[in-house]
Amino acid sequence: MDTSNSLARSGPLSGYERRVLGALCDTLLPPGGAIPPGAAELEIAGDIEALLRRLRGQPRWLVRAMLLGFDLTALLSRRPSLFHRLDADHRYQWVEASRSSRFRPRREALSGLDVLIQLAYASHPQVASLIGYDGQPLVALGPAGSATGPPPPVDLPVITYPAVRDATIVADVVVVGSGAGGAVAADTLARAGLDVVVLEEGPPIHRSDITGHRPVERLFELYRDGGLTFTLGNPVISLPMGRAVGGTTVVNSGTCFRTPDAILASWAASGIPGVAPEAMAPWFEAVEEMLGVQPVPEDVLGANGETMRRGAEELGLSGGPIRRNIRGCHGHGVCAFGCPVDAKQAMHLSYLPRAVAAGARVYSGTRVRKIRLDAGRAAGVVADVLDPETGRRRGTLEVDARATVLAAGAIFTPALLARQRLARSSRQLGHNLVIHPGAGTTARFDEPLRAWRGTMQSYYVDEKLSDGVLLEATFPPPGLGYSAGSLPGWGRDKSLFALYPHMASCGSIIGDAGVGRVSPLGRNGVAIRYDLTQRDAAKVVEGIAMAAEIFFAAGATEVYPMLPGLDAIHSAAEVRLVREGRWRPSDLHLSAYHPMGSARMGADPSSSVVDPFGRVWDVPDLFVFDASVLPSSCHVNPQMTVMALVARMAARLADSLS
Numbered sequence: 001m002d003t004s005n006s007l008a009r010s011g012p013l014s015g016y017e018r019r020v021l022g023a024l025c026d027t028l029l030p031p032g033g034a035i036p037p038g039a040a041e042l043e044i045a046g047d048i049e050a051l052l053r054r055l056r057g058q059p060r061w062l063v064r065a066m067l068l069g070f071d072l073t074a075l076l077s078r079r080p081s082l083f084h085r086l087d088a089d090h091r092y093q094w095v096e097a098s099r100s101s102r103f104r105p106r107r108e109a110l111s112g113l114d115v116l117i118q119l120a121y122a123s124h125p126q127v128a129s130l131i132g133y134d135g136q137p138l139v140a141l142g143p144a145g146s147a148t149g150p151p152p153p154v155d156l157p158v159i160t161y162p163a164v165r166d167a168t169i170v171a172d173v174v175v176v177g178s179g180a181g182g183a184v185a186a187d188t189l190a191r192a193g194l195d196v197v198v199l200e201e202g203p204p205i206h207r208s209d210i211t212g213h214r215p216v217e218r219l220f221e222l223y224r225d226g227g228l229t230f231t232l233g234n235p236v237i238s239l240p241m242g243r244a245v246g247g248t249t250v251v252n253s254g255t256c257f258r259t260p261d262a263i264l265a266s267w268a269a270s271g272i273p274g275v276a277p278e279a280m281a282p283w284f285e286a287v288e289e290m291l292g293v294q295p296v297p298e299d300v301l302g303a304n305g306e307t308m309r310r311g312a313e314e315l316g317l318s319g320g321p322i323r324r325n326i327r328g329c330h331g332h333g334v335c336a337f338g339c340p341v342d343a344k345q346a347m348h349l350s351y352l353p354r355a356v357a358a359g360a361r362v363y364s365g366t367r368v369r370k371i372r373l374d375a376g377r378a379a380g381v382v383a384d385v386l387d388p389e390t391g392r393r394r395g396t397l398e399v400d401a402r403a404t405v406l407a408a409g410a411i412f413t414p415a416l417l418a419r420q421r422l423a424r425s426s427r428q429l430g431h432n433l434v435i436h437p438g439a440g441t442t443a444r445f446d447e448p449l450r451a452w453r454g455t456m457q458s459y460y461v462d463e464k465l466s467d468g469v470l471l472e473a474t475f476p477p478p479g480l481g482y483s484a485g486s487l488p489g490w491g492r493d494k495s496l497f498a499l500y501p502h503m504a505s506c507g508s509i510i511g512d513a514g515v516g517r518v519s520p521l522g523r524n525g526v527a528i529r530y531d532l533t534q535r536d537a538a539k540v541v542e543g544i545a546m547a548a549e550i551f552f553a554a555g556a557t558e559v560y561p562m563l564p565g566l567d568a569i570h571s572a573a574e575v576r577l578v579r580e581g582r583w584r585p586s587d588l589h590l591s592a593y594h595p596m597g598s599a600r601m602g603a604d605p606s607s608s609v610v611d612p613f614g615r616v617w618d619v620p621d622l623f624v625f626d627a628s629v630l631p632s633s634c635h636v637n638p639q640m641t642v643m644a645l646v647a648r649m650a651a652r653l654a655d656s657l658s
């Protein structure tokens with residue numbers, strides 16, 4: 001019996017889409033070569049479909065659109081046909097030509113599907129083991145309870161469906177979102193004696209949700225839309241975000257830079273009081289002490305960090321081991337998929353437990369859809385209560401509060417406000433979005449490095465920070481790099497895959513202009529528009545060139561700059577091919593992790609959304625305490641900036657309410 005039609009009806013893909021995906025998987029990953037099993041033998045298309053089944057809405061549509069779009073592009077070939085109907089040789093030629101096609105939709109559809117297929121293939125247990133990936137920490141983990149074992153798990157009390165369904169509760173302050181901003185706000189306000197309620201859309205995270213689950217599964221659990229969130233524009237940029245109790249800090253890399261003095265000074269010069277470097281120093285110190293911020297210890301720096309240090313020192317470039325929020329790090333190198341030993345001091349392990357100890361109540365699976373207004377003042381929120389199993393709406397939770405704090409992050413906070421047409425008098429809401437776009441650069445060495453062992457993000461080079469280029473040695477588990485760890489395909493014989501243990505990689509962070517724009521889409525969605533400027537594209541290219549020079553200085557034999565027509569370079573002399581190329585924004589493979597600035601703070605209500613203490617200019621009793629308020633790019637990973645600014649703003653709010 002042919003079951004394809006009934007499967008098509010129940011699965012996330014139709015029978016036709018499944019055929020296109022199967023054809024692409026077979027073309028990219030045929031049997032034989034350096035990693036013998038092919039995609040068909042391992043049923044990679046089925047694994048992708050199983051992952052897609054966990055998602056709803058936009059990301060599924062995106063994958064389906066890419067499949068349709070890529071299939072149609074082959075009609076433009078010299079032998080017009082749908083891609084999936086071509087024979088194997090012509091499919092291969094079409095794929096290879098598509099990688100450097102000048103027709104953006106063709107190149108970007110392939111690139112998006114390529115990432116998904118690479119992710120599913122490389123994280124298949126059989127392939128991971130053939131690559132040599134064992135997921136073991138660099139420093140052996142002792143038994144629980146021993147000095148070298150994991151600490152006792154943290155049991156954060158969180159209220160979730162069905163314990164909450166339809167209800168109205170009263171609090172002094174309601175905080176929307178539990179990430180870097182929301183958790184610090186809740187802690188500050190609760191310790192000041194205020195009755196605080198935190199509403200978080202995502203699920204609660206316990207260590208047992210992380211240990212025993214593969215990183216790829218965690219990606220689909222801990223990230224919004226399984227990490228398949230993108231900006232629309234030129235080029236399309238991957239912009240993953242966390243969605244969990246603890247927000248994006250659960251999945252971030254734990255890198256902790258203070259805001260550079262020059263940036264703070266520029267914000268102070270714009271008229272914002274109390275943000276000059278000396279005024280902010282005590283706020284940073286308090287956050288750092290709370291989170292155990294320290295440079296990556298030598299024993300968990302790992303080969304990726306050591307390689308970058310060797311190259312940077314050889315060239316005399318300024319840099320060092322990254323400062324991170326860790327206690328008892330063993331170097332599992334999976335920080336962006338939840339820390340399996342709770343070493344990374346994410347919000348669900350640090351600020352939220354302290355807030356709860358001071359009386360705060362944390363609700364998960366509660367998606368705020370509306371700010372309640374009473375005679376023009378904010379008076380709390382209305383939230384959908386979600387079933388954690390199905391994601392379906394099961395009830396309505398209303399919170400009646402004296403002050404309402406939005407900390408849903410720089411994408412969802414402006415969308416929430418815009419949906420109700422609030423905070424729009426300056427016309428800046430949702431504008432000025434900065435994302436720190438960056439490119440990954442991977443290099444091959446003769447000797448095996450097994451660079452996934454050790455801290456995932458370990459060593460920085462800030463030689464050109466003042467020009468807006470920061471490099472960070474970053475090596476994710478195989479197949480899970482959006483940026484760092486990416487390869488220009490893997491060759492028909494999968495040879496680059498097999499060389500994975502010989503690779504090192506580095507990501508870049510670009511201090512970009514605030515050209516992005518967030519708007520609400522439908523009931524809960526968002527549209528993120530972002531067109532990279534030519535100036536910022538030049539910074540990305542400079543980051544790739546610097547990374548290549550560092551890798552060659554450290555002894556690399558080949559570097560993959562991921563630029564069209566320039567798959568690999570083989571010596572430091574060839575780095576000029578990167579610098580001298582006339583690359584356009586659309587030529588770059590970018591990802592970004594740091595949305596900021598979409599409800600910026602300022603001293604002037606005509607050009608900012610919130611005042612210098614996060615109060616929405618237009619709506620009394622409404623505050624924004626998250627990455628949205630940054631007045632511009634902070635040029636470094638932003639969580640410390642967010643936490644320190646929020647601690648300062650929340651202290652002011654606590655004073656005014658006490």
Ligand SMILES: Cc1cc2nc3c(=O)[nH]c(=O)nc-3n(C[C@H](O)[C@H](O)[C@H](O)COP(=O)(O)OP(=O)(O)OC[C@H]3O[C@@H](n4cnc5c(N)ncnc54)[C@H](O)[C@@H]3O)c2cc1C
Binds near residue numbers: 246412413593
């Ligand atoms: C993979 C990755 C790695 C990163 N690495 C680093 C790093 O190493 N160092 C660093 O400094 N920064 C890093 N960042 C960025 C950093 O984590 C963020 O800048 C920071 O967490 C932003 O804090 P926030 O409070 O604005 O938002 P988030 O921490 O994103 O928190 C927002 C929360 O609000 C919730 N929410 C959204 N809408 C609603 C709603 N309607 N109702 C209820 N809840 C809602 C979300 O689910 C989320 O949990 C990384 C980011 C990513 C994606």
Ligand code: SF4
Binds near residue numbers: 328333336340341344
């Ligand atoms: S912080 Fe990262 S490197 Fe350290 S133990 Fe956790 S996952 Fe491993």
